[in-house]
Amino acid sequence: MPPRSTKEISIRDVARTAGVSVATASRVLSKAEYPVAADTRQRVLDAAATLGFVPNAMARGLARSRSDSVGVVMPWTNAYYAAMMSGIEAAARAHGLTMLLGLTNGDEGRREALVAAFLERRVDGILICAAAHDQRLGRGPEEMPVPAVLIGRQPDAGHPIIRTDNVAAGHTAARHLWSLGHRRFAYLTPDDAWYDFRDRRVGMMGFLESAGEPFSVELFDGVRGETDSYRRIADACRNGFDATAILASTDRHALGALAALADARILVPEDKAVMGFDNYITSGFLRPSLTSMSMPATEMGALGVEYLRQAINGDAVPKETILQAALIARQSTGPWRGA
Amino acid sequence: MPPRSTKEISIRDVARTAGVSVATASRVLSKAEYPVAADTRQRVLDAAATLGFVPNAMARGLARSRSDSVGVVMPWTNAYYAAMMSGIEAAARAHGLTMLLGLTNGDEGRREALVAAFLERRVDGILICAAAHDQRLGRGPEEMPVPAVLIGRQPDAGHPIIRTDNVAAGHTAARHLWSLGHRRFAYLTPDDAWYDFRDRRVGMMGFLESAGEPFSVELFDGVRGETDSYRRIADACRNGFDATAILASTDRHALGALAALADARILVPEDKAVMGFDNYITSGFLRPSLTSMSMPATEMGALGVEYLRQAINGDAVPKETILQAALIARQSTGPWRGA
DNA sequence: CTGAAAGCGCTTACAG
DNA sequence: CTGAAAGCGCTTACAG
Numbered sequence: 001m002p003p004r005s006t007k008e009i010s011i012r013d014v015a016r017t018a019g020v021s022v023a024t025a026s027r028v029l030s031k032a033e034y035p036v037a038a039d040t041r042q043r044v045l046d047a048a049a050t051l052g053f054v055p056n057a058m059a060r061g062l063a064r065s066r067s068d069s070v071g072v073v074m075p076w077t078n079a080y081y082a083a084m085m086s087g088i089e090a091a092a093r094a095h096g097l098t099m100l101l102g103l104t105n106g107d108e109g110r111r112e113a114l115v116a117a118f119l120e121r122r123v124d125g126i127l128i129c130a131a132a133h134d135q136r137l138g139r140g141p142e143e144m145p146v147p148a149v150l151i152g153r154q155p156d157a158g159h160p161i162i163r164t165d166n167v168a169a170g171h172t173a174a175r176h177l178w179s180l181g182h183r184r185f186a187y188l189t190p191d192d193a194w195y196d197f198r199d200r201r202v203g204m205m206g207f208l209e210s211a212g213e214p215f216s217v218e219l220f221d222g223v224r225g226e227t228d229s230y231r232r233i234a235d236a237c238r239n240g241f242d243a244t245a246i247l248a249s250t251d252r253h254a255l256g257a258l259a260a261l262a263d264a265r266i267l268v269p270e271d272k273a274v275m276g277f278d279n280y281i282t283s284g285f286l287r288p289s290l291t292s293m294s295m296p297a298t299e300m301g302a303l304g305v306e307y308l309r310q311a312i313n314g315d316a317v318p319k320e321t322i323l324q325a326a327l328i329a330r331q332s333t334g335p336w337r338g339a
Numbered sequence: 340m341p342p343r344s345t346k347e348i349s350i351r352d353v354a355r356t357a358g359v360s361v362a363t364a365s366r367v368l369s370k371a372e373y374p375v376a377a378d379t380r381q382r383v384l385d386a387a388a389t390l391g392f393v394p395n396a397m398a399r400g401l402a403r404s405r406s407d408s409v410g411v412v413m414p415w416t417n418a419y420y421a422a423m424m425s426g427i428e429a430a431a432r433a434h435g436l437t438m439l440l441g442l443t444n445g446d447e448g449r450r451e452a453l454v455a456a457f458l459e460r461r462v463d464g465i466l467i468c469a470a471a472h473d474q475r476l477g478r479g480p481e482e483m484p485v486p487a488v489l490i491g492r493q494p495d496a497g498h499p500i501i502r503t504d505n506v507a508a509g510h511t512a513a514r515h516l517w518s519l520g521h522r523r524f525a526y527l528t529p530d531d532a533w534y535d536f537r538d539r540r541v542g543m544m545g546f547l548e549s550a551g552e553p554f555s556v557e558l559f560d561g562v563r564g565e566t567d568s569y570r571r572i573a574d575a576c577r578n579g580f581d582a583t584a585i586l587a588s589t590d591r592h593a594l595g596a597l598a599a600l601a602d603a604r605i606l607v608p609e610d611k612a613v614m615g616f617d618n619y620i621t622s623g624f625l626r627p628s629l630t631s632m633s634m635p636a637t638e639m640g641a642l643g644v645e646y647l648r649q650a651i652n653g654d655a656v657p658k659e660t661i662l663q664a665a666l667i668a669r670q671s672t673g674p675w676r677g678a
Numbered sequence: 679c680t681g682a683a684a685g686c687g688c689t690t691a692c693a694g
Numbered sequence: 695c696t697g698a699a700a701g702c703g704c705t706t707a708c709a710g
Contacts, residue, residue, distance in 0.1 A: 010688080397703080
């Protein structure tokens with residue numbers, strides 16, 4: 001492999017070829033508004049094109065103290081975060097920002113390492129997408145030399161935050177099941193340490209307690225994924241599982257539950273109803289199709305970048321923005337035989 | 340919002356505080372191996388810590404002509420690419436590389452724009468993850484000032500490429516269905532323009548033609564997603580659909596087919612078998628669970644970064660690396676009543 | 679083991 | 695409308 005030429009062609013070469021100063025070349029190349037004689041401008045443009053000039057963003061960033069980039073820290077790349085990422089990327093592109101992506105893979109200790117790395121790269125802003133379970137407080141605005149925006153419920157570090165009203169989502173979900181006649185509920189969740197899952201449960205309980213009729217709730221916690229969910233519900237079915245409405249804290253949990261019920265020959269929705277959160281793209285094509293609360297992941301991502309841009313421009317940003325989830329009713333919740 | 344202090348604390352401040360030259364400060368701060376007197380080193384480290392020094396990666400990159408970053412262009416953030424991204428991010432982190440991410444959203448014209456943007460940022464290498472349908476040739480190694488690696492089948496632009504043997508995957512899939520007794524096949528696909536989907540079909544045909552017994556294949560093409568897939572199979576069911584083995588070019592297509600069959604009261608796998616590609620995380624929890632060919636997406640991503648690193652170091656990289664998909668047999672393909 | 683100095687490629691007051 | 699020059703914050707031969 002031949003060594004790549006050590007000297008890149010620079011704005012100085014462009015200036016020389018165009019017969020102008022570097023200052024002028026810089027102006028036509030990057031200050032659209034700056035007044036430059038038309039023919040001078042053209043000469044510079046031609047020279048740049050001929051030489052195949054590719055401006056060096058690091059040099060530019062160094063000179064301007066601005067990198068036109070944003071750092072994004074995310075826990076994983078599951079469907080929920082993938083949707084968020086898609087919203088972030090589109091908005092970043094729209095604003096001419098490059099997106100630096102870092103994943104914590106559930107190790108929230110890595111979050112600070114990622115933020116530090118982004119800071120070395122002098123990103124203009126940082127987007128921190130919650131791993132819902134982290135109780136740790138990240139650095140606050142004082143220790144953060146650039147604007148940061150949080151997406152998803154997480155400890156209040158003092159940055160603007162965008163999140164979904166999961167209490168309301170849980171409330172809506174419970175009300176939907178209740179309206180179909182259900183009074184005996186089960187709630188499937190990994191852990192109360194995950195804000196979103198706890199909020200959904202709290203919302204459910206809130207509705208039930210305000211409904212003014214007797215009800216029961218069986219809590220299944222420590223449920224990690226679809227496999228866990230499957231096992232727990234399969235076990236329950238063998239031991240007189242009397243809940244008729246299973247509210248799963250995610251569609252993936254719901255999927256495990258649906259599979260367990262199917263294998264136990266329990267009909268959905270005739271015998272028991274199942275409902276989840278996230279409205280995974282696949283959920284409408286399950287049989288029975290899965291009722292779910294659709295989360296505004298893409299919107300939160302796009303809004304996060306928008307806020308970041310505003311903050312970078314020195315504009316004010318709402319301290320807390322709360323979006324709502326939407327009920328997508330499907331076959332898994334009704335018509336229910338008991339109703 | 341108070342204006343952020345315009346002057347960041349620099350290595351010069353660290354040097355001054357430590358009572359050494361900038362050169363020495365630089366050496367202890369970024370050349371671990373460089374011989375520096377122990378106490379001098381400590382003074383620099385202390386000064387840096389006290390001042391809260393955060394090295395400026397743009398300045399560093401400018402001086403070293405190296406950014407320690409890689410650009411990644413991806414079509415979307417669906418589950419397949421999300422897995423790939425996860426592999427890329429982990430490998431990049433392991434090598435101390437920052438990942439810049441750009442999405443084309445299916446608009447392959449944007450690929451070149453992304454590459455150009457990455458080049459301005461002077462990434463050390465570029466990973467181009469195929470949108471399988473693009474026939475356009477990207478820039479070749481001559482027009483690419485940094486190493487590039489392609490992931491996924493795409494036109495040969497001359498860069499090292501890592502891909503999955505989809506012909507073999509199609510072959511394996513067909514053989515699996517054949518071994519269960521199926522002779523009448525259907526293949527569901529968006530379009531032959533997508534290399535992966537065409538290769539899977541070609542592999543299937545190759546197996547069938549070599550099997551030495553009569554067979555039939557009904558081709559469903561132009562099938563875009565699960566909704567399309569549902570409609571097409573629902574239609575077929577109404578019009579004497581005689582294939583017994585439905586091979587879908589992705590699990591999402593398979594999902595639509597499964598739903599259509601369920602709604603038409605056609606039993607899977609008793610009456611017809613269904614099989615897909617991708618082995619989506621959910622496929623094992625469908626009822627019937629879905630047999631699928633598992634793609635090495637994460638591995639391809641990780642390997643891509645590995646190759647990039649080698650190329651950046653000037654080491655040779657295999658021109659073409661072909662990984663294999665794995666058969667994950669589940670209920671949707673058997674035991675089949677006809678066998 | 680340490681330092682002075684040139685250089686990386688751009689931008690931007692400042693002066694004309 | 696244009697240019698000379700200083701500066702952004704680091705690295706690295708070169709010399710000692």
